[in-house]
Amino acid sequence: MSFNPTALIIVLVYLALLGLAVWRYGGLREQSVAEYAVASRSFKWYWIIFTVVATWFPGSIYTGWFGWAATGGMIALYGTLYSVAALVLFYILAPRIWIWGKVHDLYNMPDFISLRYGSKNLGLLFAIAGIIIGAPWQVMAFKTFGYLTDSITGGAIPFNVGMFIAVALCISYIIYGGMRSDVVTDFFQGIISTFIILGGIVFVIYKLFGGFGPMLARVAAEAPQLLVVEAGSEAYWASIILTGTIGGYCWLEMFNRIYIAESVREVRAVAGGAPILTAAFFILLLVMGLGGGLLPEVTGNPEAGFFTMFQLAGGPVMLGFAAIVVIAAEMSSLDSQITSGGVVFTQNVVGHFKKAMGQGQRIRITRTAIAIYALLAYWVATMELPMLVTIAIFSYEFLVHLFPGVIIGAFWKRANAASILSGFVAGMVVSTYLMFANGDVVTGSGWTAGIVGLAINLIVFVAVALATPPAAGVDQLFEEVDAYQEGRLPAAAASPAD
Amino acid sequence: MKEWRRHAPWLLVALVIYLTVTVPALFRLLNRADVWLLGMPLVLFWIVAVNVALCVILFVMWRRDEAEEGR
Numbered sequence: 001m002s003f004n005p006t007a008l009i010i011v012l013v014y015l016a017l018l019g020l021a022v023w024r025y026g027g028l029r030e031q032s033v034a035e036y037a038v039a040s041r042s043f044k045w046y047w048i049i050f051t052v053v054a055t056w057f058p059g060s061i062y063t064g065w066f067g068w069a070a071t072g073g074m075i076a077l078y079g080t081l082y083s084v085a086a087l088v089l090f091y092i093l094a095p096r097i098w099i100w101g102k103v104h105d106l107y108n109m110p111d112f113i114s115l116r117y118g119s120k121n122l123g124l125l126f127a128i129a130g131i132i133i134g135a136p137w138q139v140m141a142f143k144t145f146g147y148l149t150d151s152i153t154g155g156a157i158p159f160n161v162g163m164f165i166a167v168a169l170c171i172s173y174i175i176y177g178g179m180r181s182d183v184v185t186d187f188f189q190g191i192i193s194t195f196i197i198l199g200g201i202v203f204v205i206y207k208l209f210g211g212f213g214p215m216l217a218r219v220a221a222e223a224p225q226l227l228v229v230e231a232g233s234e235a236y237w238a239s240i241i242l243t244g245t246i247g248g249y250c251w252l253e254m255f256n257r258i259y260i261a262e263s264v265r266e267v268r269a270v271a272g273g274a275p276i277l278t279a280a281f282f283i284l285l286l287v288m289g290l291g292g293g294l295l296p297e298v299t300g301n302p303e304a305g306f307f308t309m310f311q312l313a314g315g316p317v318m319l320g321f322a323a324i325v326v327i328a329a330e331m332s333s334l335d336s337q338i339t340s341g342g343v344v345f346t347q348n349v350v351g352h353f354k355k356a357m358g359q360g361q362r363i364r365i366t367r368t369a370i371a372i373y374a375l376l377a378y379w380v381a382t383m384e385l386p387m388l389v390t391i392a393i394f395s396y397e398f399l400v401h402l403f404p405g406v407i408i409g410a411f412w413k414r415a416n417a418a419s420i421l422s423g424f425v426a427g428m429v430v431s432t433y434l435m436f437a438n439g440d441v442v443t444g445s446g447w448t449a450g451i452v453g454l455a456i457n458l459i460v461f462v463a464v465a466l467a468t469p470p471a472a473g474v475d476q477l478f479e480e481v482d483a484y485q486e487g488r489l490p491a492a493a494a495s496p497a498d
Numbered sequence: 499m500k501e502w503r504r505h506a507p508w509l510l511v512a513l514v515i516y517l518t519v520t521v522p523a524l525f526r527l528l529n530r531a532d533v534w535l536l537g538m539p540l541v542l543f544w545i546v547a548v549n550v551a552l553c554v555i556l557f558v559m560w561r562r563d564e565a566e567e568g569r
Contacts, residue, residue, distance in 0.1 A: 228531045279552075
């Protein structure tokens with residue numbers, strides 16, 4: 001692609017507007033940790049819907065997943081299934097997580113783990129695991145910024161330089177803003193990108209292929225292998241859907257979305273809008289990717305294919321809109337990931353060892369940690385990496401080991417610290433060994449290392465849970481869920497992070 | 499726990515639907531492009547149908563909760 005300033009101008013105008021929003025709702029002023037971490041639990045359902053959807057879909061779906069649809073075909077649509085299925089899990093999980101968060105003034109997933117299992121050490125483990133397992137997503141995000149700047153400048157700015165500029169801008173917004181700014185910008189970015197992407201995808205498909213029917217007919221005639229999941233890989237397909245579904249709300253930033261809601265009702269109302277937005281938009285995007293598999297301009301560089309198709313269909317203006325969509329998606333995921341991760345680092349890792357920190361000091365540490373972390377992630381992103389979606393799937397193989405502690409333990413009283421820790425260690429050891437011995441897929445079975453490791457995790461977890469007593473106070477904790485919903489419970493107690 | 503017990507039938511339906519794409523032997527029956535429905539190869543049709551079904555189930559559960567709370 002050659003350089004045309006139109007796309008760049010569109011992007012710069014968008015970034016300026018975004019900067020105004022961040023300045024209005026964020027600010028480097030001193031904030032309380034509650035405000036910085038969970039925006040004082042003040043958001044209504046419509047804000048929650050867009051921040052959940054915006055956080056869930058990073059910009060790398062337009063690079064990694066799109067590229068996979070263009071080259072691998074139908075298998076890329078696994079993402080649509082686990083995205084909506086995870087929302088079913090969210091709907092059941094979120095109310096009790098929110099109630100415990102409100103009653104005990106929790107800010108994040110490690111806080112919940114510490115409370116539920118009566119173990120700050122287990123909370124520390126989940127904090128560290130959450131940050132490390134989530135790290136590949138920030139690397140993917142930065143790489144996506146590289147593809148974006150390369151596309152809109154026609155390669156005029158070197159890939160890594162463009163990536164650095166985009167990362168520096170994005171991280172500046174995040175450090176300056178805090179959680180309230182994150183949610184507000186997620187909302188506006190979500191609305192903009194929803195309209196652009198739904199309309200834009202339909203436009204591109206009609207412009208390049210004459211419509212969905214003609215496009216699919218051409219794929220059937222010219223690249224029929226794209227229209228099925230490759231025979232013999234059904235177990236792999238099942239594995240990646242399962243790990244995505246059960247791991248989805250074990251991400252630090254997705255779990256954190258629950259705590260920013262004003263009430264249980266606002267959390268539940270996400271079900272009214274998020275699922276259909278999620279499904280419609282992701283399916284359309286990846287079906288467009290299938291069409292991309294027909295175009296040599298796309299198959300030659302599949303992870304830039306989304307930009308390529310928008311430019312082919314509508315020139316630099318459409319390319320500019322495509323860039324806005326990717327910026328919106330990536331920033332709205334990245335801001336949630338990094339703010340949540342930064343708060344977890346300060347509250348649950350540093351705070352585990354250094355209890356006496358003032359609010360201002362906690363926020364300064366968070367901001368410093370974010371800046372250092374971003375530099376490290378940028379450095380990794382400058383390296384030659386596998387296809388981005390491969391990195392995503394890899395991270396889920398380890399994320400699933402948080403599932404017993406985060407999700408099963410929210411419903412099963414017998415889960416305790418010993419059972420969670422035992423299962424976690426057993427599962428991680430098995431998954432790691434299988435990953436290094438076999439690669440992602442366990443030879444001969446088709447199932448992934450993550451699923452096999454999770455099976456071991458669950459066996460050990462259940463066995464230890466049944467052999468040991470429940471955590472102290474668990475009956476009272478579970479009773480709080482019913483008591484709160486019946487109006488029998490007073491306001492929040494002291495934070496376990498203090 | 500009351501809310502998820504109330505939704506148990508719907509969650510069971512959601513689980514059955516989910517299993518059609520996560521049990522390899524079942525998915526193998528649907529993973530075809532020689533049969534087309536509504537302009538889509540069967541596997542794509544089924545993926546879309548599962549998405550729509552899960553969205554509907556979520557919406558129904560939410561409306562039931564709203565009604566239970568008198569709204």
